[in-house]
Amino acid sequence: MTDTSPTVYVETYGCQMNVSDSELMLGNLAAHGYVAVDHPDGADVILVNTCAIREHAETRVIGRLGELRRNMKPGAIVGVTGCMAQRLGPQLLEKAKHVSVVIGPDGYRALPALIDGARRGERAIATTFDLEEHYEDFTPRRFDKVKAWIPVQRGCDYKCTYCIVPTTRGPERSRKLLDVVRETEAVVAEGMSEVVLLGQTVNSYDDGEFDFADLLRAVGRVDGVRRIRFTSPYPNDFTDRVIAAMGEVDAVCEHVHLPMQSGSSRVLKRMLRRYNREGFIESVAKLRAGIPGLSLTTDVIVGFPGETDEDFEETLDVVREVGFAEAFTFKFSPRAGTPATRMPAELTVSDEVASERLARLVDTIRTIARAANMRELGRRYEVLVEKEARRGGDLVQARTRDFKTVLIPGDAALIGRYLNVELTGTTGSTFTGQIVRERQPLPMAG
C-alpha cells in the first residue's frame, strides 16, 4: 500500500449479519487497493451499512447522513448499503443528493465498480437479489480479534407479519458446509477460538446435503475452536438431531438467543409465528433437557396490532416462567409493505399503551435477572476476555460460555485469553469478577 491508496470508512448499524457484511465489503475493497480508516473525516469513501428493522433505525441513519455530509472531505464518495438501501433504493438517491452509491445485501461484489463510476459522476443502485451469492471469494477484514462472525445462511423464507427482513434480504439460502468449515479453519489460523454462526433462522440451515446438526458437528471438529455460538434460531425449528449435536459438541456454548416475540398464542398467530405459547415453552423444555446449564435470552415485541392487556399479561407470564437471562424489548414499529400494516386500523395499539407495556416488561425482566444474578455470586466460571471495558479504569470485559458479561481487573494484554474467575459482584445485569489462580495439580501418589 502507498500513501496514495484511497481510504474507506464503514459505519455499521443493526444486527451481527450487518457487521459481517461490513467485514466482507471492507475485504473486497482491500483487495481493490483501498485502505480502511476508522474515522469518516478525510476518508475518500464513506459507507453507511444500514438497518431497516424499525423506523427508528432508519431515522438515525438519515440524521447521520446529514452529519457526514457537513464534515466529509470535498469530493468524498458516499454509499448507503444494507437493508435500508435495499428497501428505499432510488428514493435514497432522491432524498440525499450527496449519496451516489446504493447497494443492497446481495450487491457488494459491485462495490468497487460502482465507486469508480461515482468518481466519474455517476450515481448507481444495485439491489437485485442473487441467490447464489455468498461472497465465497472475499476475505473479510474482521473488526473483532477474539470472535469471528461467520454467515452460514443469507435471507429469510419466513413470513412474520411485522418483519421487513424477507423484503430486504431476499429468499433464504445456505452456504455449503465445507465453505463454513474452511472459513472456521481460517479464523482459527488467525488466532481466534470463538465463532458465531449467523443466519436469520440459523437452525433451519440446509445446504441441500447437510443440516444444522451436521454443521455444528463439523465446525466443532475444527482443531482450535473452543466456543461455538449461533444467532438467531427459530424457536420450534430445533430438531432432536440439532439438540443432540448441541449437547454433544463440547464447543457449543450453553446459551441460546431464542426470539419469543410474544407469549400470547393469539398474537403469535397474527404475527404468523409458527408456534403458540405452549409450543414455545415446549421448545424451551427440550433445549434445557438437552443442554444442562443452558441460559436463554430473547426478543419481545409489545403493542403488536390487536394485543390486549390479557395478551400482554400472557407475555409477562411466559417471561416469568422461562426466566430469561436478558431480553431485547421493542415497541412494534409498522414497516411499509409488511402484512401487519394492512391489519384493521382499530387493532392499532396506542403509543401510550405500548410504552406502558414496554416499561412493565423491562421491569419484570430486570427483576428476574437481578434475582438470578445475585444467586450467582461466589460461583466460578471460565471466561474469554473480549475487550477493554467501556467504562475504563483498568478493566476488561469477558464472557462466560453462558453469555454472562464479567468485568475483571486487567489490561489489553488479556484480550483473547481464557481465565477462571469468581463472580464477586453484580449490577443486576453484568458482573464483576476476580481471577482465580488455579492450584497446580498434586503429583500422583506413587
Ligand code: 5AD
Ligand atoms: N417492530 C418492532 N420490532 C421488530 N422486530 C422485527 N421487526 C420489528 C418491527 N416491525 C424485532 C423482533 C426481532 C428483532 C431483531 O427485532 O423482536 O427478533
